Amino acid sequence: MKSVIYYxxxxxxxxxxxxxxxxxxxxxTFFSRFGKLSRKQLNEALALLNDVEINVIFxxxxxxxxxxxxxxxxxxxxxxxxxxDFFRALDPGVxxxxxxxxxxxxxxxxSGPFHNxxxxxxxxxxGEGLVKRIVLSIELDQEELxxxxxELDVEIEYLGYGQILLFYTPRSLVKPLYDAxxxxxxxxxxxxxxxxxxxxxxxxxxxxxxxxxxxKDHYVLEHVSSxxxxxxxxxxxxxxxxxxxxxxxxxxxxxxxxxxxxxxxIRGFFHKNKSDALFKKxxxxxxxxxxxxxxxxxxxxxxxxCVGIYLRNTLEHAKDMNLTLITPEGKEKSVVVNDVRxxxxxxxxxxxxxxxxxxxxxxxxxxxxxxxxDG
Amino acid sequence: xxxxTPELLAPAGSLDKLIIAVLYGANAVYLGGQKYGLRQAAExxxxxxxxxxxxxxxxxxxxxFVVLNSFFHDKDFDSLNIFLKKLDDYGVDAVIVSDPGxxxxxxxxxxxxxxxxxQASCLNVEAAKLWKKLGVTRVVLGRETSIKDAALxxxxxGLEVEMxxxxxxxxxxxxxxVISNYTQGRDSNRGGCAHSCRFEYSFxxxxxxxxxxxxxxxxxxxxxxxxxxxxxxxxxxLKVEGRMKSHLYAGTISKVYREALDYYDENGDFHSDxxxxxxxxxxxxxxxxxTQASLVEPASDDSIYDEREHEDSLYTSIGTxxxxxxxxxxxxxxxxxxxxxxxxxxxxxxxxxxxxxxxxNITSVSGKELTKTKPGTLVKIPYSPFATRWNLxxxxxxx
Ligand code: SF4
Numbered sequence: 001m002k003s004v005i006y007y008x009x010x011x012x013x014x015x016x017x018x019x020x021x022x023x024x025x026x027x028x029t030f031f032s033r034f035g036k037l038s039r040k041q042l043n044e045a046l047a048l049l050n051d052v053e054i055n056v057i058f059x060x061x062x063x064x065x066x067x068x069x070x071x072x073x074x075x076x077x078x079x080x081x082x083x084x085d086f087f088r089a090l091d092p093g094v095x096x097x098x099x100x101x102x103x104x105x106x107x108x109x110x111s112g113p114f115h116n117x118x119x120x121x122x123x124x125x126x127g128e129g130l131v132k133r134i135v136l137s138i139e140l141d142q143e144e145l146x147x148x149x150x151e152l153d154v155e156i157e158y159l160g161y162g163q164i165l166l167f168y169t170p171r172s173l174v175k176p177l178y179d180a181x182x183x184x185x186x187x188x189x190x191x192x193x194x195x196x197x198x199x200x201x202x203x204x205x206x207x208x209x210x211x212x213x214x215x216k217d218h219y220v221l222e223h224v225s226s227x228x229x230x231x232x233x234x235x236x237x238x239x240x241x242x243x244x245x246x247x248x249x250x251x252x253x254x255x256x257x258x259x260x261x262x263x264x265x266i267r268g269f270f271h272k273n274k275s276d277a278l279f280k281k282x283x284x285x286x287x288x289x290x291x292x293x294x295x296x297x298x299x300x301x302x303x304x305x306c307v308g309i310y311l312r313n314t315l316e317h318a319k320d321m322n323l324t325l326i327t328p329e330g331k332e333k334s335v336v337v338n339d340v341r342x343x344x345x346x347x348x349x350x351x352x353x354x355x356x357x358x359x360x361x362x363x364x365x366x367x368x369x370x371x372x373x374d375g
Numbered sequence: 376x377x378x379x380t381p382e383l384l385a386p387a388g389s390l391d392k393l394i395i396a397v398l399y400g401a402n403a404v405y406l407g408g409q410k411y412g413l414r415q416a417a418e419x420x421x422x423x424x425x426x427x428x429x430x431x432x433x434x435x436x437x438x439x440f441v442v443l444n445s446f447f448h449d450k451d452f453d454s455l456n457i458f459l460k461k462l463d464d465y466g467v468d469a470v471i472v473s474d475p476g477x478x479x480x481x482x483x484x485x486x487x488x489x490x491x492x493x494q495a496s497c498l499n500v501e502a503a504k505l506w507k508k509l510g511v512t513r514v515v516l517g518r519e520t521s522i523k524d525a526a527l528x529x530x531x532x533g534l535e536v537e538m539x540x541x542x543x544x545x546x547x548x549x550x551x552x553v554i555s556n557y558t559q560g561r562d563s564n565r566g567g568c569a570h571s572c573r574f575e576y577s578f579x580x581x582x583x584x585x586x587x588x589x590x591x592x593x594x595x596x597x598x599x600x601x602x603x604x605x606x607x608x609x610x611x612x613l614k615v616e617g618r619m620k621s622h623l624y625a626g627t628i629s630k631v632y633r634e635a636l637d638y639y640d641e642n643g644d645f646h647s648d649x650x651x652x653x654x655x656x657x658x659x660x661x662x663x664x665x666t667q668a669s670l671v672e673p674a675s676d677d678s679i680y681d682e683r684e685h686e687d688s689l690y691t692s693i694g695t696x697x698x699x700x701x702x703x704x705x706x707x708x709x710x711x712x713x714x715x716x717x718x719x720x721x722x723x724x725x726x727x728x729x730x731x732x733x734x735x736n737i738t739s740v741s742g743k744e745l746t747k748t749k750p751g752t753l754v755k756i757p758y759s760p761f762a763t764r765w766n767l768x769x770x771x772x773x774x
């Protein structure tokens with residue numbers, strides 16, 4: 001398994017090479033959400049890496065409105081990036097721009113919403129052979145990773161250790177709280193939600209917006225051999241958020257290194273992603289209608305008098321009807337109805353969507369009961 | 376004066392809301408089926424309701440767009456083909472999609488027109504061109520886009536553009552908030568958002584003063600004052616958020632924006648005393664504080680809604696008129712909020728000024744006299760010659 005880390009000015013490149021790191025990412029203040037390299041530091045890094053046998057990756061992971069996009073392109077075109085081997089993009093516009101300039105691209109899907117094979121294949125087709133690596137979403141579980149890796153013919157990268165980005169906005173949300181006390185372009189705070197037990201969310205605000213992270217970091221380094229067998233070719237360590245001195249132990253003794261980390265860690269969705277399992281509970285399925293033989297829903301119950309049914313279907317013969325009524329609690333009642341009236345009390349013969357009909361009172365039936373026609 | 380008038384696209388959280396939105400003037404509605412959308416907790420449309428919705432809308436000159444804007448995992452594609460076939464058969468006018476995999480699947484398996492959902496956060500010309508290559512004919516732009524940028528995207532990418540003009544907003548770039556995924560185990564990009572951005576957060580870092588704030592909560596968008604810009608820049612469609620909102624919301628929003636756009640059609644501008652009236656009507660529906668957000672310039676901190684989640688409203692939604700019987704002299708009202716005998720209610724007609732009626736006498740369906748009503752019931756109140764079926768009723772709140 002090859003490893004990918006970020007370049008930092010205090011990084012000992014020779015040590016990094018000894019650790020077997022294959023790729024190094026340049027993350028700048030202007031093009032990266034959490035980049036700290038100035039233009040001068042970028043040039044120094046490029047010069048330093050000129051004769052080093054390592055893949056150099058330029059990160060451009062911003063989402064950009066049109067104005068910002070144009071500004072970024074101008075800046076990009078003014079850089080001397082000959083030493084860069086690959087460029088990584090999150091915004092489909094940036095992706096397209098890089099492809100149109102014939103750059104070799106890494107597509108960033110790690111913190112974005114695209115999770116399926118067909119989506120990735122669409123980008124590969126649009127990439128005209130220039131997409132060399134996909135940085136997969138950390139919301140994919142092992143099973144999904146395996147399917148995707150099997151099908152793709154490009155390098156696959158996955159986050160081994162790093163912060164989990166939960167929220168990305170271009171707006172300044174924290175500085176206003178401090179009445180712009182801080183003139184820094186980089187503000188870090190910890191947010192605690194009133195919704196228990198969610199505490200300790202790291203928040204960063206910088207020139208690109210406000211970012212909130214999960215209190216626990218993503219850590220799957222002890223599963224590198226599984227990842228390898230699934231087909232992941234590269235594992236990333238986001239050393240912008242931990243001390244570089246931890247790199248050696250993280251890469252060589254991942255089980256043990258876990259004890260020295262600045263914050264608690266989780267495997268996230270790596271074993272199983274069940275984040276759609278709760279959806280069934282969000283609705284009362286008993287009040288959901290079945291289409292077959294559906295007439296409508298009870299809209300009024302006047303005890304001892306009548307039940308009002310809101311027709312949500314055509315009713316051709318409102319006479320001698322066998323009806324099944326299913327209450328919101330799931331109770332079923334079957335009734336034969338001979339007397340169907342309108343709101344004025346006149347006999348009702350047939351009706352259409354939107355009409356309201358009244359039948360004699362049926363005990364145990366409440367509003368939202370679904371009504372089905374059995375003949 | 377340009378001959379161009381944008382489409383007014385309203386939310387339809389249910390078939391009743393669809394009917395109301397169309398009758399009050401929406402040119403098009405968007406809705407979700409039982410699967411594949413981002414409102415898992417919503418009622419949503421069954422297949423039969425969808426078919427009925429399309430035929431009602433088409434009979435009244437309106438279009439229907441169906442949202443399939445969930446971001447799919449591979450297993451979510453199961454049975455998508457069957458659903459697409461139904462949408463094709465029902466004559467749905469377009470589908471609104473976020474995921475490139477789903478776009479690819481739809482273009483390979485159906486004739487449906489594809490609109491890119493705002494969830495895909497399309498923000499620039501290059502991105503729009505890419506989506507066009509995938510088969511998209513319209514982009515619903517990210518909410519961070521200005522009207523000016525939208526016009527440029529339309530021109531340079533050669534696509535129709537749709538923008539939100541009204542309603543609640545995510546503070547995050549759409550599709551780039553996964554708070555619920557990690558805190559609730561519910562995928563926000565598949566409809567499980569728990570609205571964690573509306574909670575209060577405290578900050579007690581050692582180097583900074585302790586603070587409490589709803590720092591991620593956004594005010595609601597209101598773009599009525601920018602209608603002239605939307606027209607001048609030829610924004611194809613103006614979208615209102617709010618499939619989960621009330622019947623009164625669906626009706627009021629459709630009515631107000633329809634009247635404003637019709638005024639433009641007749642007069643060539645929006646310089647009308649009515650502007651104040653339209654704004655005041657929008658204040659009568661439940662809403663958070665309003666902002667123009669990023670429609671003109673990048674949103675600043677004044678778009679933060681730093682308050683506990685509540686929605687202001689000058690009026691209460693009383694219900695819907697479900698039947699009108701001139702001979703027997705009554706209006707049949709489906710009651711949403713209680714009212715008393717003698718209360719003055721306002722009827723919102725499909726066109727023209729709201730007018731007052733007095734509930735001088737309330738009876739149950741069987742004719743029993745009532746002094747007050749209960750939500751979730753049907754009652755009769757005195758007939759009014761100007762009220763029609765599906766008109767909405769509201770009541771001014773005591774200040
Ligand atoms: S929590 Fe808020 S910002 Fe995040 S997806 Fe939900 S509504 Fe949008």
